[in-house]
Amino acid sequence: MKLKNRTFTGSTSDAVTKREQENREIARRAASEGFVLLKNDGHLLPLAAKGKIGLYGAGAVKTIKGGTGSGDVNERDCVSIYQGLKAAGYEVTSDAWLSSYETIYADARQAWKEAVLDKLKQYDGNFFQAYSTTPFVVPCGNTIDEEAAKADGADTAVFVLSRIAGENADRHDAEGDYFITEEEKALLAQVSASYDNVVLVINTGGLIDLAFTEEFANIKSIVQFMQAGQEGGSAFADIISGTVNPSGKMTDSWAYTYADYPNAQTFSHKNGNIETEKYEEGIFVGYRYFDTFDVPVRYGFGFGLSYTEFSVVGTGISASGLGTDQPKISVTASVKNIGHTYAGKEVVEVYVSCPQNDMPKEFRRLAGFGKTALLSPDETQDLTITFPLYQLASYHEDKAAWILEAGTYGVWVGNSLEASSLSATICLDADAVMVQCETICERKEDLTELVPDAGKMKAKEEAWKSLAESLKIPGLSVCADQIVKETAAYPEHLGVTGGKAGEIVSTLSEEQLIALATGDPGKGQESALGSAGLTVPGAAAETSSAAIDSPWNVASMVLADGPAGLRLHKTYQVVEGMIKKGGFLQAFEGGFFADPEEAEGTTYYQYCTAIPVGTLLAQTWDVSLLKEVGEMIGREMELFNVTLWLAPGMNIHRNPLCGRNFEYYSEDPLLSGMMASAITLGVQKIPGCGTTIKHFACNNQEDNRMGSDSVLSERALREIYLKGFEIAVKNSQPMSIMTSYNQINGVHAANSYDICTKAARDEWGFAGAIMTDWTTTTASTAGVCTAAGCMRAGNDMVMPGVKADHDNIRQELKEGTLEFGALQRCICNTVSLALQSNQYEEAVSYGSQFDGLGTYMTVE
Numbered sequence: 030m031k032l033k034n035r036t037f038t039g040s041t042s043d044a045v046t047k048r049e050q051e052n053r054e055i056a057r058r059a060a061s062e063g064f065v066l067l068k069n070d071g072h073l074l075p076l077a078a079k080g081k082i083g084l085y086g087a088g089a090v091k092t093i094k095g096g097t098g099s100g101d102v103n104e105r106d107c108v109s110i111y112q113g114l115k116a117a118g119y120e121v122t123s124d125a126w127l128s129s130y131e132t133i134y135a136d137a138r139q140a141w142k143e144a145v146l147d148k149l150k151q152y153d154g155n156f157f158q159a160y161s162t163t164p165f166v167v168p169c170g171n172t173i174d175e176e177a178a179k180a181d182g183a184d185t186a187v188f189v190l191s192r193i194a195g196e197n198a199d200r201h202d203a204e205g206d207y208f209i210t211e212e213e214k215a216l217l218a219q220v221s222a223s224y225d226n227v228v229l230v231i232n233t234g235g236l237i238d239l240a241f242t243e244e245f246a247n248i249k250s251i252v253q254f255m256q257a258g259q260e261g262g263s264a265f266a267d268i269i270s271g272t273v274n275p276s277g278k279m280t281d282s283w284a285y286t287y288a289d290y291p292n293a294q295t296f297s298h299k300n301g302n303i304e305t306e307k308y309e310e311g312i313f314v315g316y317r318y319f320d321t322f323d324v325p326v327r328y329g330f331g332f333g334l335s336y337t338e339f340s341v342v343g344t345g346i347s348a349s350g351l352g353t354d355q356p357k358i359s360v361t362a363s364v365k366n367i368g369h370t371y372a373g374k375e376v377v378e379v380y381v382s383c384p385q386n387d388m389p390k391e392f393r394r395l396a397g398f399g400k401t402a403l404l405s406p407d408e409t410q411d412l413t414i415t416f417p418l419y420q421l422a423s424y425h426e427d428k429a430a431w432i433l434e435a436g437t438y439g440v441w442v443g444n445s446l447e448a449s450s451l452s453a454t455i456c457l458d459a460d461a462v463m464v465q466c467e468t469i470c471e472r473k474e475d476l477t478e479l480v481p482d483a484g485k486m487k488a489k490e491e492a493w494k495s496l497a498e499s500l501k502i503p504g505l506s507v508c509a510d511q512i513v514k515e516t517a518a519y520p521e522h523l524g525v526t527g528g529k530a531g532e533i534v535s536t537l538s539e540e541q542l543i544a545l546a547t548g549d550p551g552k553g554q555e556s557a558l559g560s561a562g563l564t565v566p567g568a569a570a571e572t573s574s575a576a577i578d579s580p581w582n583v584a585s586m587v588l589a590d591g592p593a594g595l596r597l598h599k600t601y602q603v604v605e606g607m608i609k610k611g612g613f614l615q616a617f618e619g620g621f622f623a624d625p626e627e628a629e630g631t632t633y634y635q636y637c638t639a640i641p642v643g644t645l646l647a648q649t650w651d652v653s654l655l656k657e658v659g660e661m662i663g664r665e666m667e668l669f670n671v672t673l674w675l676a677p678g679m680n681i682h683r684n685p686l687c688g689r690n691f692e693y694y695s696e697d698p699l700l701s702g703m704m705a706s707a708i709t710l711g712v713q714k715i716p717g718c719g720t721t722i723k724h725f726a727c728n729n730q731e732d733n734r735m736g737s738d739s740v741l742s743e744r745a746l747r748e749i750y751l752k753g754f755e756i757a758v759k760n761s762q763p764m765s766i767m768t769s770y771n772q773i774n775g776v777h778a779a780n781s782y783d784i785c786t787k788a789a790r791d792e793w794g795f796a797g798a799i800m801t802d803w804t805t806t807t808a809s810t811a812g813v814c815t816a817a818g819c820m821r822a823g824n825d826m827v828m829p830g831v832k833a834d835h836d837n838i839r840q841e842l843k844e845g846t847l848e849f850g851a852l853q854r855c856i857c858n859t860v861s862l863a864l865q866s867n868q869y870e871e872a873v874s875y876g877s878q879f880d881g882l883g884t885y886m887t888v889e
Contacts, residue, residue, distance in 0.1 A: 031870040032577075032584055037603055038565050038669045039635040048668070049105065052638040053260050055661050059654060060264035062374070063645040065253035066275040066334040068242075073185070073226050073249040075271030075336060079118040081183035084111060085220050087167040088189030088232035088254075090127050091134050095256045095593040095642050096234050096691045097195030098161065099675070102594035102639035103567070103619055104259045110189055110230065113262025117270055122181035123173070130170040137168045142622060160617065161197035166205055169212040178223035186224040187269075188217055189254075194234030199297045199732045200686040202287045207686065208238045221245045228269070230254045234642065234691030235682075236283055239327060253277070255648070256691055258593060259639040271336060274373035276400070277648040278333035278445065280695035281682050282316045282326045289326070291318045291479060296684040296730065303733040304811060308741035311478035312748050314683055315696025316446055317391035321481050330697070331378045331395075331445040333648075337368030337406065339375040343442030343452025344411070346503050348418070351511040356418040358505075360397065360453065362442050363411050366404040375401050376650040377412050377442065380449055381421055382493060384436025384457075385486040388423050392489060393441060393449075395699045396420050399888030400651045416886045418512075420699065421455075422463045424747045431464040433457055433512065439493050454497050454504045461512035466792060467519060469783035470746055472774045478742060517792045522823060523850030530861035533581050534853050543838050544575035545856045546820060548830030549585065565589070565670055566611050567598030567635070569803070570829040572863065583860050584868035588721070588828075591676025592692055595637040595665055604630035637665055643678055643704075647694035652707040652888070659711020663718045672866040673765055674712060675721045679705040679753050680728050680769075688731040698749055702756025703886060709761035710883055713876045717867025719764025722757050724802060726750050726784055728769035736811030738772040746773070751788060758793045760885035764862055764875055766799045768824055770809070777814035779805045779824050786823035796879070798858040800826040806834055817841035821848075825855040 040046070066074070076082070092109040095101060114121060121127070141163070148159040178186075190213065194200060204210040209217075221227055228250040229242065242248050252275075257264055267273040287293055291310040297303055313321060316330035345361040362377045377400075380393040397416035404410055421438060422431040437456050443449030497504075525531035534542070548570040564571055569590045576583035590596035599619070602609040609630065614623035640646070640658055649655070666674055678692035679701045687693075694701040709720040727739035727750050741750070757763060766789060768779040778784060779801045789795040806816050806827055816827045816834035827834045841847035865875055876882050 030582060030864065032582065033868055033870055035564065035670060037608070037633055039633040041631055041633055043634050045105070049636060049638070052661050052665070055658060056258045056638055056640045057260035057264045057267070059646060059649060059658050060257035060261050060641045061267045061273040062651060062654060063255070063277045063641055063648040064264070064268050064275055065277040065279055065648055066250070067253055067328055068249070068251040069334055070249040074228065074269060076185060076269055078270050079120070081120045081122050081181070082114060083123045083178055083181060083183045083186035083220070083224055084114065084121045085123055085126060085170070085173065085186060085216065086189035086191065086230070087170060088191035088230065089187070090130060091191070092189070092261055093191050093193060093232050093256050094258050094261055094639055096689070097193060099196060099569070099590040099596065100593050100692050101618070102596055102637055103599045104594070104639040105636040107259040107639065108262035110187070110262045110265050113266035116263065117266035122183045123178070126171065126173055133168050133170055138165070141165045145622070156614065157197070161195060164195065164198060165193050167191050167193060169210065169216055172216065173219050173223065175219055175223050184224060185226040185228065186220050187228045187230060188220050189230040189232050192233040192237065194688050194691055196689050197731050197734065199688040199730055200235065202686060207287060209241050214241055217245065221247050228252065230265070232256065235687070236281060236685040238287060239283070240286065253279070255645040256642045257645055258641040261641070271371065274336045274371050275333065276335060276374040276376065278331050278376050278650050279328055280644060280647045280697065280700055281685070282319050282330045282696065283328035285325065285327050287685070289324055290684055292684055296686055297732045303737060305738050305740060306730060307476055308739065308745055309476065309478055311742060311745045312391060313479050314681060314749050317394065320446060321392040329445055329447040331376070332447065333445070335373045335375070337366055337371040337373045339444060340365045340367050341375065341377055341442065341444045343440065343450065346440060346453035346455070346505050348505055348507060351507065352513065354513050354515055356512065357415050358418055358455070359413050359415040360440060360442060361411060361413045363409060364401050364404065365409040366406050368406050370406065372403050372405045374403055375444055377401070377414060378444065378446065378449060379414055380441040380446060382439035382441070382490065383421055383423065384434045384438065385483070385490045386434045386436060388425060388434060389480050389483070389486070390423060392486070393446065395697050397886050398650055398700070413889045414886070419463055424744045426743050429466050429468050430462045431466070433461045433463060435459045435509070437494055439497065451493055451496055451500070451502060453502055456504060456506045457509060459509035461509040462514050463512060465514060465516040467517070467787065468743060469787050470743060470774045470776070470781065472740065472742065474740060476740055476742060519787055519791045522786055522790070522854050523848060525853050526857040526861070528861070529864055530857045533576065533583060533860055534857045537576060537581070537856070539842065541575045542852050542856050543835050544573045545859055546816065546838055546852065547573065547827040547834045549573045550830045550832055565597060566601035566608060567596065567615065568671065569675055572826065572859065573830070576860070583863050584866055586672035586863055586866050586868065587670055588673045588675055589666070589671040591674050592678045593642050594639045594662065595669060595671060595674065597635045597637055597669060599635060601633050601635070602628055602630045603633060635669060642691040643694050644691055647700060647704045652703055655704055655707035656711040659708040660714050663712040663715030666712070666718045667715050667867060672717065672868065673719050673721050675723065675767060677705045677708045677720060678723055679757065680724055681750055681753070683729040687729055698752035699756065701753035702760070705753065705757040706761035706885070709757065709763045710876065713761070713764065714874055716874055717865060717869065717872030719797070719875050721765040721767045721800070722754060722763045723767035724769035725754055725766050726769060726778060727773050728771055733810060734770045735808050736772070738775055738811065740774055751784070755793050756885055758789065758795045761882055762796060762876060762879045764797045766795065766797065768799060768801055768805070770802055770805055772811065777809065777812065780814050780818035780822045782822045790823065798825045798862045799823060800828050803829050807831060817847040820852050820855050823855065825858040
């Protein structure tokens with residue numbers, strides 16, 4: 030295999046490239062399809078092009094494109110909502126207010142910078158800790174001149190409410206975060222008094238309280254903008270003008286009040302305990318809770334309006350593959366645009382009610398979904414959504430098995446959970462074991478889980494079963510003896526594997542193996558958090574080159590942060606043929622904290638595309654679109670010589686105060702798994718490029734993320750928090766998985782054999798390499814998490830790579846607490862990945878070696 034000749038990445042020209050222009054269009058389309066129209070009274074939107082608009086609010090000129098921390102992207106530039114509206118031809122009448130806000134914002138940013146730098150002493154010079162624990166509070170802006178606003182000729186105002194969110198700190202149910210401030214409300218009251226109609230735009234990284242909207246009757250429209258990447262302003266103009274008809278749907282349940290969430294008072298810092306997080310709601314997360322316990326919500330899961338109206342009708346059900354190891358259910362639906370003016374896209378959502386027998390279950394769970402093409406008025410499209418029967422199985426802890434319980438399953442079809450209608454039934458004659466497993470992540474302490482009233486659940490079940498009989502809806506019968514039982518095998522994972530990787534590893538010395546067990550400390554990344562790498566400036570890390578020499582020829586791989594695009598330095602300098610090492614601070618906030626440096630030598634430019642955050646991408650409910658976004662990222666990886674993208678993030682939105690929810694997709698594991706696999710299939714279409722699904726697993730809070738213990742039942746773990754990862758692995762085979770910082774039932778995720786090996790490899794068939802998150806083994810705040818422990822667990826790479834990790838592995842090999850064969854097996858996984866990377870001329874698409882990818886759920 031011939032190694033590629035590495036050259037300096039990027040370009041010496043600062044000119045806008047065709048690649049940038051094309052990728053911006055993809056990012057713009059993804060944003061516009063992910064915006065959710067929550068309210069549109071009187072069909073206020075769309076607004077006539079070239080009309081007059083009053084524009085106010087923090088996000089109007091300082092639109093927040095994404096979250097802070099490792100998910101940030103250093104793009105060339107970002108289009109604000111103001112810029113987008115102006116470019117679309119609207120006349121913005123509030124220029125004076127917007128100009129004054131620019132000054133207020135700049136002053137606030139400078140004060141924030143000084144506060145962060147002052148805090149460095151408190152954290153012994155740890156910039157990231159000072160930075161992440163001092164969130165920037167977006168200023169409100171001045172009051173407005175109401176008389177001037179009333180006379181500006183505009184009937185409609187757009188008010189953009191913004192919030193910052195990022196890693197390493199959770200949000201708070203307080204004013205300025207989850208709640209609107211009195212100052213913001215006063216400004217909104219002025220805007221409402223000055224204009225007949227108000228469009229509220231929610232430019233945040235997560236949900237906020239919307240009770241204040243009930244106080245302003247002329248808030249006619251509400252748009253869930255989220256954080257839309259660098260083309261957010263352009264995409265918003267597309268939506269508000271009607272150039273694009275909104276088709277996004279909520280991926281979370283939006284409660285009336287924060288107190289309505291089942292873990293509202295115990296989440297993270299809320300109960301004063303950030304060391305132990307008890308998942309007392311069990312499987313009843315998000316809509317599974319609200320729908321089961323009949324708690325009303327402001328905006329339900331899967332909800333989203335359009336400028337037109339659609340009829341969505343379930344028309345049939347069928348089964349295939351019974352008697353094989355891949356039985357599937359197909360649900361057909363007919364979608365018609367019954368509006369008269371606008372073409373649009375619609376999402377078909379399929380939910381299933383499982384029998385309420387011995388195992389308490391949610392009332393309905395998402396089983397499949399699909400998005401239509403653009404339908405003109407009176408146009409109809411028939412969709413067939415096919416998903417595995419396994420999607421309906423529940424995990425029985427006592428039997429350590431995935432089981433289909435006997436009884437009747439109700440199939441609901443609609444364009445949201447609330448609007449779905451009972452459309453078909455499936456009858457199973459007896460209990461059937463689908464997958465026999467072994468217990469994992471055994472709980473070490475008591476946990477009292479939320480359980481619905483059995484009588485009420487039976488009554489709800491009997492009600493829909495009676496409805497099914499009266500409507501004579503289609504039914505499907507399945508016999509338990511048609512279900513093929515799969516039994517997971519748990520082999521010993523020691524020694525070298527077969528193939529080229531095994532041949533190489535069997536010849537490596539102990540010191541070479543130890544070097545390959547971590548990232549390379551020699552690449553300027555020791556203790557650096559998310560910005561290192563000398564080969565590609567700004568990359569997160571680089572793997573070891575300990576076996577790059579003949580005869581092994583094992584390339585090192587460059588890893589870059591995500592998941593809103595590649596996170597590299599915008600620019601770097603080459604002096605006398607060598608890359609000048611950039612400062613750590615260059616990667617943060619576009620270099621806002623870095624001291625200015627005079628350029629020397631030759632300047633190279635590495636502009637990457639900032640795509641919408643994960644939640645907004647998922648709100649498209651469009652698997653094909655996310656594959657396209659993934660392929661775009663893959664091509665940028667190829668251009669900048671990056672092998673592994675440290676994305677997508679796919680943890681569950683367990684509570685709206687999680688500081689990193691913006692990076693993740695949804696409260697639902699199926700939707701999360703399908704979105705992550707779509708991105709992966711797109712990225713890995715590019716030869717030798719791969720994704721890193723993360724954070725595996727139960728990283729659902731940011732406060733004390735380095736040591737918090739997630740205490741939960743095995744059933745909740747498997748059905749909610751591992752299920753999305755399982756789907757992503759089976760449907761797309763990502764090149765790598767990143768473990769999380771937290772503990773799971775008292776065991777650090779990075780040191781957990783149960784999730785790294787038994788679940789991922791033995792049960793799901795994961796074939797890639799597993800890595801730790803950065804500084805996992807050196808910065809834990811609870812218990813001991815060691816590099817050798819990672820090797821025992823089957824966590825193949827410790828990142829970013831520090832000498833202390835090498836010392837630990839060396840010592841435990843000497844003492845016999847780490848078997849040499851366990852180390853060899855981990856290095857085989859890493860070497861196998863390196864040999865398939867884009868560092869070789871002969872690289873091919875990683876996914877081409879696997880059969881059946883992209884078939885977990887299909888839409889025709």
